[in-house]
Structures are given as structure tokens and as C-alpha cells.
Amino acid sequence: AREASYGQGAPTTSEEVEAGVQVCRRCDLWRDATQGVPGEGPRPAPLMFVGEQPGDQEDLAGRPFVGPAGQVFDKALAEAGVSRDQAFVTNAVKHFKHEVRGKRRIHQTPDRGEVTACRWWLDAERRIVRPRVIVMLGATAALGVVGKPTPIGANRGKALQLPDQAQGVVTYHPSFLLRVPDADTKAKAYAEFVEDLRMAGKLAG
Numbered sequence: 001a002r003e004a005s006y007g008q009g010a011p012t013t014s015e016e017v018e019a020g021v022q023v024c025r026r027c028d029l030w031r032d033a034t035q036g037v038p039g040e041g042p043r044p045a046p047l048m049f050v051g052e053q054p055g056d057q058e059d060l061a062g063r064p065f066v067g068p069a070g071q072v073f074d075k076a077l078a079e080a081g082v083s084r085d086q087a088f089v090t091n092a093v094k095h096f097k098h099e100v101r102g103k104r105r106i107h108q109t110p111d112r113g114e115v116t117a118c119r120w121w122l123d124a125e126r127r128i129v130r131p132r133v134i135v136m137l138g139a140t141a142a143l144g145v146v147g148k149p150t151p152i153g154a155n156r157g158k159a160l161q162l163p164d165q166a167q168g169v170v171t172y173h174p175s176f177l178l179r180v181p182d183a184d185t186k187a188k189a190y191a192e193f194v195e196d197l198r199m200a201g202k203l204a205g
């Protein structure tokens with residue numbers, strides 16, 4: 001059934017996505033990853049969050065946003081008054097792209113070809129989840145959802161109309177917030193992130 005759900009028509013159920021991601025050969029990232037990490041959450045859901053790709057811990061756990069970025073995400077969601085339980089959480093790319101340095105696996109940003117290849121799964125999740133609002137966490141997520149580069153700075157803080165009836169909100173990636181060197185800049189960006197999540201929660205009703 002796993003093979004049968006891959007390579008034929010576009011998936012129409014979460015089970016097909018979950019099985020299909022594990023045998024996906026649409027790009028080469030499966031080779032070095034532990035497993036594919038599909039999205040999780042209710043279907044349908046009013047709100048969908050899209051990250052970049054699984055990180056080291058997500059690759060091992062098979063679940064999105066469970067590592068350090070997930071902790072920032074959970075904290076900001078709580079401050080914004082948005083419940084993660086009522087949202088579908090996924091990534092633009094379903095396998096962990098990294099390079100090995102000694103004992104560490106260092107994150108690498110997926111390229112445009114990889115993001116485009118993985119839209120097969122993201123688009124299927126969008127059809128299955130039918131969210132009212134899609135929040136794009138960072139530039140890779142925005143590329144996956146919108147299909148073309150969408151700068152965060154110029155587009156955050158407002159609702160964008162997406163073709164599939166959903167409204168889009170672009171905001172920072174939680175890992176970016178962890179890396180901002182200057183403390184004041186970091187605090188400001190984090191506050192804007194919480195604002196964006198709160199707006200998305202309101203838009204989703």
C-alpha cells in the first residue's frame with residue numbers, strides 16, 4: 001500500500017501523505033534523512049503553520065517542531081493565545097537537509113528545486129486540511145506556499161490573499177529568532193512574531 005500510494009494520483013488523505021512521504025524520491029534529500037516528516041494536526045483545521053524542513057530532532061522523532069525551534073514556536077503561540085492543538089503543523093520540505101561535521105548534523109537550507117519538488121506534498125496537505133489561514137514561518141515556507149520568493153520584511157504584519165481561498169500570513173522563522181545577535185533587535189523581532197501569530201489566530205476565528 002505504501003508504494004501504491006506514491007507515484008499515482010495526488011494524495012487525498014493524510015494516510016496517503018504519511019505513507020507517500022516515506023517512499024518519496026522526488027528529490028535526493030531522502031538519502032541522508034532518517035525518515036520523512038509529514039505534517040500533523042486536525043483535518044480540517046482553521047489554521048495551518050508551515051516551517052522550512054525538519055531539524056535534527058524532528059528527523060529522529062518523525063514529528064515537526066519538537067526541537068529548539070519548536071520550543072520558541074510553542075512559547076510564542078502561548079503568548080499569542082493560539083492553541084497548537086487546533087492547528088495543522090507542517091514543513092515546506094519533508095526531509096532533513098544537512099551536512100555531517102564530526103558528530104553533529106548541521107542544517108542546510110533546501111534549494112528551490114527541493115522546495116518545488118516537495119510542493120507535491122504541501123499542496124496535498126493544503127487540500128486535505130483546507131485551512132482558513134496559512135502561516136508561513138520564514139522564506140522557505142513562503143516559497144513553498146506562494147510558489148515564488150516572498151520577502152518576509154516587506155510582507156509580514158498583514159494578510160495576503162492566497163489562491164486556494166486561504167489567507168496567508170508570512171512571518172519570521174523561529175530559528176531566525178534564536179540567531180539574532182543583538183538583544184534589542186531580537187526582542188523586537190520576537191514581539192513582532194507573537195503579533196503575527198495573534199493576527200493569524202484572529203483571522204482563523
Ligand code: URA
Pocket residue numbers: 051052053054055058063064065066067069070091175
Ligand atoms: N524547523 C522547521 O522549519 N521545522 C521543523 O519542524 C523544525 C525546525
